[in-house]
Amino acid sequence: MVMIETLQALAEPNRFRIVEFLRGGPRPVGEVVERLGLRQPQVSKHLRVLSEAGLVDVRVDAQRRIYGLRAAPLRELERWIRRYRRIWEANFQRLDAVLEELKAKEKKRGSKKRKSAD
Amino acid sequence: MEAKSERAPIKKNSGTLKVTTPSDREVAMTRVFDAPRRLVFKAWTTPELMKRWLYGPEEWKLAVCEFELRVGGKVRFEWRNSEGKGMGLTGVCREVVVPERLVFTELWDEDWTGGETLVTMVFAEDASKTTVAQTVLYSSQAARDGALKTGMEHGAAMSYDRLAELLPSLA
Numbered sequence: 001m002v003m004i005e006t007l008q009a010l011a012e013p014n015r016f017r018i019v020e021f022l023r024g025g026p027r028p029v030g031e032v033v034e035r036l037g038l039r040q041p042q043v044s045k046h047l048r049v050l051s052e053a054g055l056v057d058v059r060v061d062a063q064r065r066i067y068g069l070r071a072a073p074l075r076e077l078e079r080w081i082r083r084y085r086r087i088w089e090a091n092f093q094r095l096d097a098v099l100e101e102l103k104a105k106e107k108k109r110g111s112k113k114r115k116s117a118d
Numbered sequence: 119m120e121a122k123s124e125r126a127p128i129k130k131n132s133g134t135l136k137v138t139t140p141s142d143r144e145v146a147m148t149r150v151f152d153a154p155r156r157l158v159f160k161a162w163t164t165p166e167l168m169k170r171w172l173y174g175p176e177e178w179k180l181a182v183c184e185f186e187l188r189v190g191g192k193v194r195f196e197w198r199n200s201e202g203k204g205m206g207l208t209g210v211c212r213e214v215v216v217p218e219r220l221v222f223t224e225l226w227d228e229d230w231t232g233g234e235t236l237v238t239m240v241f242a243e244d245a246s247k248t249t250v251a252q253t254v255l256y257s258s259q260a261a262r263d264g265a266l267k268t269g270m271e272h273g274a275a276m277s278y279d280r281l282a283e284l285l286p287s288l289a
Contacts, residue, residue, distance in 0.1 A: 087174040089135055092149050094171035098161050099153035106157065 006073040009053035014038060015046045019055060019069065026059075026068030146253040155243040158250060159217030162239070163187050173197060182206070187214055193222050209237075217241055224254075233257035 010016050017036055021027065027035075033043045047067055050056045055074070056067045136148040151158050161167045165183040173180040174197065181204070182196035193209035206227045213221035220239040236255040241248055 085135065085137075088147065090176075091171055091174060092135060092151075095161055096151065098167055098171050099151055099157055102157045102161060102167075103153055 005053040006055060006077050009049050009055055010077075012046070012049075014042070015050055018043070018046055018050065022056065022067060022069045026066045028061075028064040028066050030064070032067065140253065143256045144253050145256075146251060148249060148251045151248045151250065152246075153248060154246050155241040155248040156217040158248040159220075159241050162241075162250070163220070175199075177201075186211065187216070189214055193224070209234075212236075 010019065014036065018032060021032060021035055029040070029043060029047065032038075032047070033040050036043065038046075047056060047058075051058060051067075053073065054070055057070055058065050058067050060066070134149070137145065140146050153161075161171070163185050165185055168183050168185065169180045172183075172195075177200045178197050179199075180195060181198045182194060184192055184194040186192045189211055191211040191214070193211060194206070196204060196206035198204045207224050208227075209223040209225060211220070211222045213219060218241055220237075220241075222237050223234050224237055225234045234257055238253045238255070240251045240253075242251070243249075
């Protein structure tokens with residue numbers, strides 16, 4: 001399943017930072033290394049994972065390998081998250097309404113009870 | 119009694135849903151409700167009340183709801199959508215402390231969580247508001263199977279906030 005790969009790739013903090021950095025547009029590996037303060041082999045390893053997950057693609061420009069983000073897996077992920085949250089948010093908003101009703105009912109009953117008890 | 123009018127309307131200005139991952143096998147969801155906990159507990163465990171809110175997207179309904187509130191009691195939910203598609207889960211109550219704590223198992227009919235999950239719900243009241251913390255513990259099998267659901271939720275919880283920012287730049 002594509003989305004699990006996306007999530008596993010993003011769940012590593014440095015990979016997430018790389019993805020965030022690439023938001024500004026495609027960048028050569030050297031710049032990623034410099035900006036993130038990581039070592040080149042580490043960055044290359046992370047970029048390979050991101051690439052395998054389909055999150056980035058690479059093009060070669062003269063001597064440089066330039067990495068850029070691919071939108072499709074992130075869009076799919078975002079759809080999934082939105083759906084998951086929306087389901088529970090909708091549930092809980094309806095539950096809020098049910099609770100208002102229960103509170104109102106109890107208040108009515110409670111005030112009667114309290115009167116008779118006083 | 120399944121009429122649309124029975125359904126609770128969507129209310130604005132409600133509490134914020136928080137999703138976190140306390141451990142590799144758990145996903146926790148926290149939400150504050152503006153009601154005393156005995157009412158929140160009641161709304162969460164009484165089938166006719168649950169049917170009014172626990173059904174997800176509008177085109178679905180909670181068609182079957184059994185929640186036997188005792189240790190060893192049966193749990194059964196069946197949702198159906200307007201196209202007749204369905205999904206369901208079965209479980210057993212493990213702990214019942216009214217109105218504080220509930221522990222029950224869940225197993226989806228189409229086992230997409232890689233085995234049974236254990237749901238723990240804690241209802242905490244403060245100043246007549248109730249915080250409900252729902253923690254789902256996935257089986258070790260699920261964890262082993264590429265942490266299907268846990269993996270998804272882990273990533274989701276972690277990256278949700280910044281992801282929303284990230285997406286427009288990819289247009």
